[in-house]
Amino acid sequence: MILRISRQxxxxxxxxxxxxxRQRHLLTYRSLIERLQLPTPAMTTLTAALEHLAMLDAQAGQPLRSALVISQGASRLPRPGFFEHATRLGRFNGAPDGTAAAAWHAAEVARVFDFEFRAPLQ
Incomplete structure (x- = not known):
């Protein structure tokens, strides 16, 4: 996926x-799109940006900040594409739904909450 997002x-x-x-809470895709006021196609742009950020975090040996973004649904998990991308990055191995995904996601969120991200990413 090609990343097309303004610096702002x-x-x-x-x-x-x-x-x-810092507040130890999760964001939904929808709320993040609204907060960022992303132009159409907003979900495509957000997905590409989150995947790019996950790649940068993985390369830096950091937890995946994109784990903080979840679906509005009852699962309270990211969309399956998040888990598929985490698999490609070598961070997750399993089905993108079910207990393994939920357990890995909970652990990754805890890692993000406890990690101090220092270096700004471009």
Whole structure:
């Protein structure tokens, strides 16, 4: 997926995720799109940005901040594409739904909450 996001939106995404991390709460895809005021196609842009951020975090040996973004549904998990991308990054191995995904996600969120992200990512 090609990343097409303005520097302003990218920095706003990083800031929103950092704020969520500090407050120890999760964001829904919809709320993040609204907060960032992403232009159409907003979900495609957000997905590409979150995947790019996950790649940067993985390369830096950091927890995946994109784990803080979840679906509105009852599962309270990210969409299956998140788990598929985490698998490609070598971070997750399993089905993108079910107890293994939920357990891994909960552990990754805890890692994000406890990690101090220092270096700004471009």
């Amino acid at each position: 939106h990218w920095q706003a995404l990083i800031d929103e995720l950092d704020d969520a991390r």
